[in-house]
Amino acid sequence: MKQKLLTNAEIIGILLMGFVALITGGWSVVILVVLLGALVGVNVPAQPGAWRRAVLPGLISALAVVLVTVFHNTVIAGLPKQEHIPPASTSFLVYLGSLGLGTAVAVGVAALRSAPDPRVRRFGLLGLLLVCAVAFPFFEQYAQLFWANAIIVAMIFALQALGLNIVAGYAGMLDLGYVAFFAIGGYTIAMLNSPQFNLQISFWLVIWIAAAAAALFGLLLGAPVIPLRGDYLAIVTLGFGEIVPIVFRNLNAVKIAEPLSELAALVFGRPELALCLAGCVEPLNITNGTDGINPIGRPVLPGVAFVTGQYIPWYFLILTLLAVSVFFISRLRRSRMGRAWVAIREDELAANSMGIDLVRTKLAAFMLGAMFSGFAGAFYGSYVSFVSPDAFDFSISVIVLCMVILGGTGSIVGVLLGGFIIKVADLLLLDKLQVVLGGVLQATIFQGIQNQGMQNFLESLFNASQYKLLLFGIILVTMMQFRPQGLVPSTTERGH
């Protein structure tokens, strides 16, 4: 059989990375060729001598990205209103180096994957991943890409997606109110480490309290809904997801009286009989209402400054959290509990008759899923240093669900990938696309349109950053129609 030059996955990868290169340009080429090289390397069948088969596709894909970058740097960067491209990134050496780097990564990954020794395979790939992950923030800072914030937020959401994956992916319960636990995590740190109550409990302790609080609420909210199935469960959780932010929004003037004594006071017409339980002198302000709580305390670590604008410490902190979570969850998945979740998802009745305690197992999934969201919420609160009820609306639940579904329900790698793709597209690419589209419009159509009103209209219609919802919607609908198992399906489901 004749070998195809490029597989479908590689073509999709080239198109995707090429698109990113088209709208970003500059130093981003280095990161893009590494990502694409890794994809090519993973895509080559793992057999002895695989590295030779990775050379050509690796070279072609790197070349494609480099060419697109050259196009951006020369043509698009010349359009009106474009972002500045660092001159150092447009040298021939950078292009040549990217070409070599992309090919080298493809060959290296392919060689590591097909290494005869399983330890080399495992630790080699992990090591490569680690080198890239550690090198990224320093390179990003040097290249002034301004990607760090998006990547950190993407990791926060990936952490949530990992948690939702336990509930929706492993145990098969669709939770549409997942944002509730994120909010609980965020507000826990906001109340325990901020001027709101003049508490300064250390971040390292609060993050555990936040996770515990989220898990506790997961238990409280989960217990009544466990008997429900399918879409009814989804709607009830959605209801909880709506109620929790409303509660945080409105608990800013709390006064509680003892009802019986109050009733007595009313009946006998003697107000002094009413007993007051809380907020007697002046109403308690627990959550500061719509204004939210700020500033929230930062982590304290000797020698490291966690401040706004300094992304590297935050990056490594969330990276560590994410890595530990991935390790923990992958062990959990293979444990007795993890297998019980999947058994319930596949056939509840059969699982029950095999002796699996449905209620306990489902509750454990709910609690653990909530816990990771609580972690993410606490980190988010500290990172942004501000929480407000508006930050926790339904769209967050849907975005996280999108990540799980896009990546592959039940698959850790898939969920991480989905999380990164969606959040990076949301925070980074749509804005860049808007800049490029604006420039293209200015340079082409607007030349022929003299009417300022028409120009305003077109600019507002083609405002890419307003198409977030459309992007999520299209992802959900098309994935369900054509690839419900996600980009990287979990191994247990591949057989079907």
Add this chain to the structure above:
Amino acid sequence: MPQFSPATQRLLRTLLGVAVIYLALILGQPAGLDLVRIVDDIRTTPTNIVQQLIIGLSNGAIIVIIALGYTLVYGIIELVNFAHGEVFMLGAFTALLALSLFTSTTAAGGLTAPLWAALLGFIPAMLVCGLLNAGIERLAYRRLRNSPKLAVLISAIGMSFILQNVGLQLGAFGKLTQVGPQFEFLRVLGSNNAAPKSFPVVLSTENLLGDFIIRVTAADLLVMGTALVLMLALNWFVQNTRLGKAMRATAQNRDAAAMMGINVDQIIALTFLIGGALAGAAGMMFGLYNGTAVFTMGFTAGLRSFTAAVLGGIGNIRGAALGGVLIGLLAAFSDQYLAVRWTNAWVFLILVLVLLFRPTGLLGQESGDKA
């Protein structure tokens, strides 16, 4: 659990009920459940009760019409059509655009439109939304007819996001007014995409009861009347026509209906068409009653209406009518006696409680598998 005599069990259950009520009275206070204030309000201005009854019935009428769409679709393919609220939102926008063609500026600078334009505007709103809903079914749900329920639900959520974005971008067309006078009618869309759009004033806001303390406006009557007409028409259609019979048969047993020669796909599309048309009508009613539309309103309205449909017994047309009225009244009384900003939370709480304790709703039959 140890066995108690029936009398002890009753006593224990009563004690538990009292404890729950007591706890609710304590925990509910921050959310507006303040007995003293409520009793005080009722004692000083008892007319508030009647006033909120009227407001609740009017809002309930709109909720009923949206809830019918949920219940029809759920009855026939057991899908929570999550995009239905957004269809309603787009219905309000279509109604607004239809009205904009007949809008004129008053002496005071406000926008106004004649009543016949509003009544005529029901037609495009219902037509557009009916076709839109049927199109959604064709595009996003039909292929998934035999997939797990959750796949369809997720597809519906995706669809609702797409429609919400369409509603957001419709606002951009307001900028066309700067282009020239031929686009002048688009001024109703304002200059900001996301901002709420104001409907032109169609009905006078004067009190039909003169100086009486209770207000009844023409909008109240129009909304309630329209809802009544639509409900009767739907009931007649489902009960008395051949297509209605086919719909009922398909809802009861799709396979059996197909064997009897009913084109199931067509009937399902028809159901979506009717549901969408009702949502469009509700959009116009909402616009006439509240005078405003915003692209995010479909979500809340959809959830309230879905709650109404579940409360009444989802899949049951009369149940949707009952549930809609009850939710409308609950929201109105919560606005008055509990707290406006907690009303959504109370409605969701009702939804959760209904689903937990009586998933078949007030008028629904017992059916083991639906919950």
